[in-house]
Amino acid sequence: MARIAVIGAGMGAMAAAARLAVAGHRVTVYERSATYGGAVGRFERDGFAYDTGPGLLHLPAVYRDLFVKTGRKPLEECVRMTQVDPASRHVFPDGTVVSLPNASRGGVVAALDAALGAGAGERWGDFLGRARDAWDRSRRPLLEEPLREDWQVLGRDPYPAIRQRRLLRGPRSAGTVAEVGAWELGDSRLAALFDGYALSYGLDPRHTPAGAALLPYMEQTFGSWYVRGGMRALAHAVYERCLERRVEFVFHADVVRIVEKDGRAAGVELAPGPSDGAATVVDADHVVAGTAPAALVGDELWRDDDVRPRGGGAGVGTPSVPGRFTVLLALRGGRPDGTAHRTVIHSPGRGDEAGAVFSGRTAERPTVTVLRPDDPTTRPDDGHEAVTVTATVAPHGPVDWTDAGLRERYADVLVEVAGAAVPELRERLRWREIRTPADTAARTGARGGSVPAPSLAGADGRLLRPANSTRLPGLYLVGGEAHPGGGLAHAGMSGALVAGLIVEGADFRGSR
Known part of the structure; x- marks a missing residue:
């Protein structure tokens, strides 16, 4: 039985802790804040409740596997999950509106044909077919196996783009999200749909490889799920599973150094407490x-040819990974029957929006996501509604999100846009609460309040995350800043990978 110290109580860290404990190890989690869950937070006021991190779960099989492998009760006995249908409603700048059904490729094709015109659905369906090929080519090395030593093979884009003859340039294939939209999808609204997926994960459509087609493919194939009580209820269930497996949690414990002995990680040093000094x-x-962990160790963690952390959230250089600007709305009046859980209102200037977000400015008119859960636990009674409005924005630093005036002005922008999804929004408003990347940084410690994106193949490996094992023996990385990147599902995958590396050692070849 090994003694294992886990730094942080985020979703990936707790997933690893539960798996390691069930393997017979003695696991202690040290969390600098007062609670668990990391970015999966909850805000409550006057009987209203909101997720302050992700609002939906994709690839629920990751957490089903966690609960199967760590106890008797399956996930569905610990939380109440429902498929969101429609999965999303989209409002485009020309006024076109389309609702996409959950986990039904045929239904999505039919809905797009009906709303955008004959042929639009077929083009999107063909695109998803190529996305499936990219998924089949990259799924295991990208998501289910430890990052390979020859990770450079993932620098090649797995998306089988159509070879096309471009005017004056000869045959070419789409290499980015934006080029797929322009060259293969053939409709500005379909292009906006694909752009929106990339942007929602904090990826620049102009430069993100076409392999990001995995993102809409995963959502539209495996579905979008909501947990009653919000994603915080999922975090609580994982925490409870850890406790059942006798994982110990120490809160208000700030790790200031990883102890090294005989050339390997040998423990952690905690900051002095307020009483003992x-x-x-x-x-x-x-x-x-x-x-x-870079600031917690004395030695360089990565070799010259290793995948290294990106700027945002990695503690190195200037943040470059976007964050989220969120407005929590308490509304008078009940949620009407038939209301979509998620509505995406697309920006009229997609290129301008990406140019602003990824150069450290505020977009004049951002793409806005509106979440309206049909969940009694989010509101004081049926005569009120809790609504969450979110946009992807530049991180704190390039933009000063502590500026009170800027916060209020940008909240006004998001609320105005959200009016396309919530009629009479301003008349119904009781109060609003604003959350910016500066708040995310303060709550989670993420540099600039950046939210890490999932790892993607292509782009010469620039969108990969560092391996779960490090140059320092005995030290492992888990969560959004490690392979396979950010997001609820990916965090759970990283926990499985770290547990496998510790339990099985060098023989571990990935999840099964």
């Missing part, structure tokens, strides 16, 4: 870091 060193056989 002395640092505490805790011995461990393995250390699992759910936070960026």
